[in-house]
Amino acid sequence: MTMRLVALVLAGCAFRAGGTATGGGSGGSDAGGADAPADGRTTLLPDAPPDADLWPCSPMPPAPPSQVSNKPAGADLEMTNIDLSGSGQMIVATAGSTLMLSMDYTLHETRCEANCIDQIEVGWMQGSNGPRSGCVFDAAVSKANGVMGQVQGFSITAPMTSGNYDLRTNIGQNTSCGSGSWFAGEVPDPSTTIARLCVR
Numbered sequence: 001m002t003m004r005l006v007a008l009v010l011a012g013c014a015f016r017a018g019g020t021a022t023g024g025g026s027g028g029s030d031a032g033g034a035d036a037p038a039d040g041r042t043t044l045l046p047d048a049p050p051d052a053d054l055w056p057c058s059p060m061p062p063a064p065p066s067q068v069s070n071k072p073a074g075a076d077l078e079m080t081n082i083d084l085s086g087s088g089q090m091i092v093a094t095a096g097s098t099l100m101l102s103m104d105y106t107l108h109e110t111r112c113e114a115n116c117i118d119q120i121e122v123g124w125m126q127g128s129n130g131p132r133s134g135c136v137f138d139a140a141v142s143k144a145n146g147v148m149g150q151v152q153g154f155s156i157t158a159p160m161t162s163g164n165y166d167l168r169t170n171i172g173q174n175t176s177c178g179s180g181s182w183f184a185g186e187v188p189d190p191s192t193t194i195a196r197l198c199v200r
Contacts, residue, residue, distance in 0.1 A: 056092060057164045057198035064089050068169070070192045074111035075171050076146075077120065080104045082194045084167070089195040093158045101154040101167075103194065105137065108146035111173070115140045119172035121182060122156065124165040124197065128187050132170075133157070135177035159199050167195040 066089075070077040082103040084091045093099060101122070109116045120137035124130050136151040159165055169192045172183030182188065 054092075055090075055198055056200045057162070059164075060198075061164055061166075061196050064193045064195060068192060068194045070169055070171060072171060074109070075118075076106075076108040077169070077171055078106045079169065079194055084195050084197070091195065092198045092200060095158060095160045095162065095199050097158045099156050099158055099197075101136065101151060101156050101195075103136075103151050104149070105151065106146065106148040107137070107141055107171070109141040109171075110143055112143060115142055116173060117141075117175055119174060119177050119183065120151075121170040121172050121177075121188075122154075122167060122194075123170075123182070123188070124159050125168045125188065125193075126163065126165055130165070130168075132180070132182045135172065138177040158197060162199045165197045165199065166190065166193040167197065168192045169194055 064082075066080065066082070068079045068082065070079075080103065082089050082101075084101055085093075085099045091099070105120060107118060107120070109118055117139070118137070118141045119135040121132050121135050123132040123134075133156050134154075136154045137149070139147070141147045156167075168188035168190070170182050170186060170188045174180075174183060
């Protein structure tokens, strides 16, 4: 009887080594680092230390703000709910992989006599270097009311060279998106960074 009671007590105290503690919705990871999703991406966990398992590129940059503004004279672009491939605004990916950008935007434009035809340009930047990747928006903007909408699943390709990259934005005023460079040759300011990428 005594041996059976001891066995029951020990069974009730059993624990699994290396388990993950969760709380507050922020998630957690085992001591060995986060498991990578099947497609090879590694999501940066909130408040995580600069761990090579989470961010192989060094140094690890700070995350962009959740709301990003681009306010040249006469225009105001606000971007929120920014997400790359379901991993938020900080993502690790392999060179040349296809990523999907989603976000909400509000654009006010008063630089035209009537309505403007504007673009929201995006591209990968390292410092002041980097080409435009394309336009997530290309349409007329009401001078009186502006425009608001959602970008859902815009395809953008990761650079082919390893390292840290900023995904920056710019307001174009071409008649169409075309396939050219940044509007007027302007290099987007670091403050327009909506996401950061480590290409490993």
